[in-house]
Amino acid sequence: MVDMAKIPENTDELTDFILDDVLYGLELDPIDSERLLSYMRERHEHLFGPHSTYFVLGSYESPFKYRLDDALDVLNYRHDAYAYLLATQPDLNMSDAVPDLKVKFFLHALYADAIPLILEHDTGEAVAEFGRIERPTLLDRTYLFPRALEEHFNDESLLTTRDAVRARAIELAYHAADIDEGLAALAERARDNGLSISTQELGSYLDSELNGRTPSYSGVITDSLSHLDALDQCFSWTTTEELEEQLSHVP
Known part of the structure; x- marks a missing residue:
């Protein structure tokens, strides 16, 4: 052998x-x-x-x-x-x-x-x-x-660009206990930073990136x-x- x-x-x-x-x-x-x-x-x-x-x-x-x-x-x-x-x-x-x-x-x-x-x-x-x-x-x-x-975009001070917010949404898809709640909080944080991003937009982005999966x-x-x-x-x-x-x- x-x-x-x-x-x-x-x-x-x-x-x-x-x-x-x-x-x-x-x-x-x-x-x-x-x-x-x-x-x-x-x-x-x-x-x-x-x-x-x-x-x-x-x-x-x-x-x-x-x-x-x-x-x-x-x-x-x-x-x-x-x-x-x-x-x-x-x-x-x-x-x-x-x-x-x-x-x-x-x-x-x-x-x-x-x-x-x-x-x-x-x-x-x-x-x-x-x-x-x-x-x-x-x-x-x-x-x-x-x-x-690993979560690379969990520092809220980094969430100042649309790309960073989208990246954080992906990490939430893998790690958040409640993804809807996590995306809503993320969208609110983005708006606080002057970014016009809705929870629905983040959800659609995740669908396009993950094909509707809840990844784990x-x-x-x-x-x-x-x-x-x-x-x-x-x-x-x-x-x-x-x-x-x-x-x-x-x-």
């Missing part, structure tokens, strides 16, 4: 890894084995090339995918870098008995230089990916970017986030501008 603390260095090791650590002993028929090897040959330059590769994870739902696209833009701006999503990579097209999307995920995760994961809620594919990267050989290259895990992180998620934070691999953000700045932590 392949050591999970070690990245497979050749196709034999990789095949053993896929069989033992991804498929848990499920046998591949000769056709599927050939398709797996063909995929590796076709993607060799992409997976093993001299450029820095960033395998970006997160929710593909609108509007959350907009943040993934922003992350791709920031990382691809780097010299000799290639940041990409799993959905843009060719499919394996193996038999129905093989979970080829899962195999495809690990093929790319194993050889990425870094794995940034943008997290905005605790449901959907992003959480499934979060569970997969908590393996020794992947965890040390994973960087978590949870939205509003479960105890299981926050426990893992605390682990990554202790390893200096977890960076909270609220606005897109903050996310772009936090991505500088990805080597």
Whole structure:
């Protein structure tokens, strides 16, 4: 069995890894084995090339995918870098008995230089990916970017611009016990600072940013986030501008 603390260095090791650590002993028929090897040959330059590769994870739902696209833009701006999503990579097209999307995920995760994961809620594919990267050989290259895990705009003296008030509204969506009461108080504070912002406007802004969700992180998620934070691999953000700045932590 392949050591999970070690990245497979050749196709034999990789095949053993896929069989033992991804498929848990499920046998591949000769056709599927050939398709797996063909995929590796076709993607060799992409997976093993001299450029820095960033395998970006997160929710593909609108509007959350907009943040993934922003992350791709920031990382691809780097010299000799290639940041990409799993959905843009060719499919394996193996038999129905093989979970080829899962195999495809690990093929790319194993050889990425870094794995940034943008997290905005605790449901959907992003959480499934979060569970997969908590393996020794992947965890040390994973960087978590949870939205509003920490409150950066809770100082009322900062609420002097429309952008700051909107950012605070997002944080309230994650942390306030009563979001309606929190937004009403925030709108009143904004008006005290000379900003014409209504509770309804803030509610509509949250809908556009969060797709009507009441966002939260479960105890299981926050426990893992605390682990990554202790390893200096977890960076909270609220606005897109903050996310772009936090991505500088990805080597």
